[in-house]
Amino acid sequence: MRPSRRAPDELRAVSLERGVVKYAEGSCLVKFGDTHVLVTATLEERLPPWLKGQGRGWVTAEYGMLPRATLERTRREAAAGKQNGRTVEIQRLIGRSLRAIVDLQALGERQITVDCDVLQADGGTRTASITGAWVALADCLGWMKTRNMIKGTVLRDNVAAISCGIYNGIPVLDLDYAEDSEAETDANFVMTGDGRIIEVQGTAEKTPFSQDEFLALMALAQKGVTRLVDLQKMAVA
């Protein structure tokens, strides 16, 4: 029995609320149960120096967590003077995931920065961030299209992410914090709308896992991502 009484292949209640921030070209407040992330997409007519003059754009991401998003207060990274290792790892993952489904040539020499700020954390902040980021990005590209800044299909596919893990010996989908801190194994899958893999990250938190166990997690993830992609499509419809 999962602490949340969910079935093993059941997602938490997911919501994707668009247009939550007045100024951003795209934004989304994504909730996976008690995990709440505010995502904005910002369009800027400039590129990182190493990318200039190559005729293509860039999508990058930054990630942060409000100090009291967590059970105990976490030190503010701006006060500590640096982003910690986990933050850097997550924001690199979000950026790679989004770039995999964007046609950077078609975007043109511009940068879209996606900011994911966790207002409340109950496990799965990185998967919620990626899932919500797609919505904010889609809105930003829609904003550009309305202004004839881009043509054709810049957004090649959906992208969504979900965690799964082995909890009390059973593969389960979309871990919350209570499960995550107890799970033997934890994996995050970033997948496209057509079921292909963009990123897989599997970690044995306690004991190494077999290849068969990994395949079971992949099957669960596939199910979860299919559902999340449906929700994304409804959100932007």
Place this chain on the structure above:
Amino acid sequence: MRPSRRAPDELRAVSLERGVVKYAEGSCLVKFGDTHVLVTATLEERLPPWLKGQGRGWVTAEYGMLPRATLERTRREAAAGKQNGRTVEIQRLIGRSLRAIVDLQALGERQITVDCDVLQADGGTRTASITGAWVALADCLGWMKTRNMIKGTVLRDNVAAISCGIYNGIPVLDLDYAEDSEAETDANFVMTGDGRIIEVQGTAEKTPFSQDEFLALMALAQKGVTRLVDLQKMAVA
């Protein structure tokens, strides 16, 4: 005529929503029109080293702004590796304002950290922060009282803050961004429920102002704070 068509002595629509974050001992989502600040109050059983063993507690504040809270994206302070001067100045002001109405002896050897994170900025983020912080702080102290951690009156009074300025030659209350960026003069008043002053900060943005102009601003501020304190009382009732 003000850009928002408000009367000179009219506040923006103010809302003070409590209990918005699951884990914090106190929290408040404060809105002054399009300025939205998420405030949390965190209780910790530890003190800054220089305060230990003196039989009294401490209230401190930190302030941040999400990158796309603003019209154009602002660089994330955690990525820049330091808090800028404006941030430091504002969080010092919030901390001082709250300490002025808390009985630190009665609080005991504990620290309450108030985090004010701006989700959307349309002028007046520091005054909204202070006004909302009082609500979050009140809830945190209520939480402590329920657990018999404190006795008597720790919270000695209300505290609220409001800006005023001279816009097109006329003293107006509660500047939004459109007014703030054009105002000749800008002043912030932090006042108690009984009308006394905790902090005054007046700055001539363009041309120096006369002492009479300053008195007109102080009268306006008094009116605004009286209204804000009423709203605080309703919120925690």
Place this chain on the structure above:
Amino acid sequence: MRPSRRAPDELRAVSLERGVVKYAEGSCLVKFGDTHVLVTATLEERLPPWLKGQGRGWVTAEYGMLPRATLERTRREAAAGKQNGRTVEIQRLIGRSLRAIVDLQALGERQITVDCDVLQADGGTRTASITGAWVALADCLGWMKTRNMIKGTVLRDNVAAISCGIYNGIPVLDLDYAEDSEAETDANFVMTGDGRIIEVQGTAEKTPFSQDEFLALMALAQKGVTRLVDLQKMAVA
């Protein structure tokens, strides 16, 4: 009775010594009693990037304190790797105060940096800094005028600053450290030669103060600034 036996409206001995540093375009060693600040004004033919090409100049300030300017040694900010909040707040105040009386258009596309370094601190370092900075700035502009770099009136007025506070229940002018650390209320006024206000900062150190008390402080400050402006005029005559 004040610790220094001064009358309530009496300034400390003030001196403004010009030309104290060989290389600077303008400089002033300002003393308010035992508070000694070395101020230099440096002219540079460059601007901050965000100001380029707008046809106007900039005046900025930096503030520092020698480690043993204080009763106990303070850690050197260069060794700590950052300027603390108080330093940043003060140097922003000095910069704003000076810009309020300079015609930035007439200055042309150049930057003047005013450095205020406290050699000895006995309260009122920010007010002494601003008062001395005007002298250094005036000399720097004089240096430019001699070389035909500027025309007309770049320096539109004097600017001087003074603190006042309520000490043992009585409003007093120009607090020294002994008074400052005991005062119930502390306010700094930055005013022009013609009596208008550029900045007001009032803080209730212990208990909030009434609006009447604040008016009494403003009257005292007016008196003090008038005297300081006279001294500035004598210094540059």
Place this chain on the structure above:
Amino acid sequence: MRPSRRAPDELRAVSLERGVVKYAEGSCLVKFGDTHVLVTATLEERLPPWLKGQGRGWVTAEYGMLPRATLERTRREAAAGKQNGRTVEIQRLIGRSLRAIVDLQALGERQITVDCDVLQADGGTRTASITGAWVALADCLGWMKTRNMIKGTVLRDNVAAISCGIYNGIPVLDLDYAEDSEAETDANFVMTGDGRIIEVQGTAEKTPFSQDEFLALMALAQKGVTRLVDLQKMAVA
């Protein structure tokens, strides 16, 4: 055809040279072809603060690259003042991989720090680091056993890591830099001696990959790790 003319399932020449640094409790110079990493294991009788008094030890890792380990000189992280995102991500991976096969209870309240410094980089520095780190760690634990500091089996299994990817449409093992920069897909597998998975990281560098493609990579990785574990056993025999 691979640039190196290796068969698709062929590792580069691997060597694991022990005892290369005079002072370290364990050390290994690991070479995967032209990728050379110097690994040391340091035993310290102290723990990170958050782990004290829990009766178990800790294994952590740090990673660095000499400036001219790469084709073009890379800026020294010590001079830049921070470790970049990639470095942090890799050293976290190495630490997790080692902790998965160490009995931290049996280690006792001590910390082993594994330093992996890349002398020359030709792709696969993280997999070479993990593979060599096991040897340095084994020697460090042997050093402790000789001194009766630990009992029983602290090192529960081998751990080794290898990359694979899809290059010109074909799954290949142990990518060198020439392949890595061209591969469509890149995955790193960290596995135990008995074939279980500790970490999987798969990234679509260009286009997302199918689940079948991922299974082909996993089979290749299994083959490579089996060979690396044999080499580790020979090295410490």
Place this chain on the structure above:
Amino acid sequence: MRPSRRAPDELRAVSLERGVVKYAEGSCLVKFGDTHVLVTATLEERLPPWLKGQGRGWVTAEYGMLPRATLERTRREAAAGKQNGRTVEIQRLIGRSLRAIVDLQALGERQITVDCDVLQADGGTRTASITGAWVALADCLGWMKTRNMIKGTVLRDNVAAISCGIYNGIPVLDLDYAEDSEAETDANFVMTGDGRIIEVQGTAEKTPFSQDEFLALMALAQKGVTRLVDLQKMAVA
């Protein structure tokens, strides 16, 4: 002919003014011509952690330069966020020089921090700093003796420093900036009152120098230090 028209073995006008800062246990404003350094000695009843409990004290130094001490303004190190290489090198030299003539056992478990802040720089700031630091240190030890905090001879000898160099082919003493920037060779000697060497630093700025040239510089330096030590003795008499 030297730019200053001094004889080759002639020092600049040297002055050592004691007691220039109100709070410090010892202080000295040292002038070598237009090079002016404010030195303070601070006594603290605490030690760096690695020195605790060994029954001896410590003398350390910090060095700084006001931004406009130089011909062109130098960026403030506190604003840059770090001390540059030259600063670190100089303050290490000053600390070593002072420790060489202090009986650290006799000092007891205390630390004296000597701060050398350059108000105006015209070459030789490190040698002026060391020479003035001895005076400030002597006064600090005198202050301690008066309070019976130390007994016997803590200050075992004088220490002074001087630069010399080869300018236009001729060995000269006490280089000012005009000479220093043109000299072929530059050497700093730190010597005791009895003529022994504490530190020698010789650098070929342009072309390497012969051992004979070095001996000529050492003879000059001996002469200069003898004179400086006389001046120190007069200053503290």
Place this chain on the structure above:
Amino acid sequence: MRPSRRAPDELRAVSLERGVVKYAEGSCLVKFGDTHVLVTATLEERLPPWLKGQGRGWVTAEYGMLPRATLERTRREAAAGKQNGRTVEIQRLIGRSLRAIVDLQALGERQITVDCDVLQADGGTRTASITGAWVALADCLGWMKTRNMIKGTVLRDNVAAISCGIYNGIPVLDLDYAEDSEAETDANFVMTGDGRIIEVQGTAEKTPFSQDEFLALMALAQKGVTRLVDLQKMAVA
């Protein structure tokens, strides 16, 4: 008797191995006994901003130490976020030493960066670095000559460095760590192939030393450098 049983004027076993890193334009693994330093020389077609357009090049150096190069593990500077004072001092010394024997005009508007990374430290890391750096630099210049990038004699002479000190009252050459930590006096000499001095740094670690003692050290150093220069010539022959 020296701990290593060497004669007073005997160097440790010295080796200079060229071409140890695949990508660098020049490289050398230098060993002075158990002190091992990996040196690379990198050619870059860019200059520090302050040197642009002056028709001459630059040679600079960086220095680092692997964490477990030492008896006890040293904290990684990249993790600490800054280079410590000793590192900065050494890399400045290496850079100055090399520039003294390079014709920067003949080098052209390019920069050569020499990286010295200590793999194992047993005293004398800075002298070994300089001695090996000359070899790496010579190879880098040879690489340029082969490509007709430079003409004539860019490398004007050899440069090598050696330490000496007074150990148990006797002047000895090339101190290892056991001697260095016990020596009364420690001096480093950087000399050219023709016996002239580029840098001298002598420090009284315990008691000041006489001028005669210093001359004895200089004679020893001359002997050592002559031998090192012979070894350099053999290495590049």
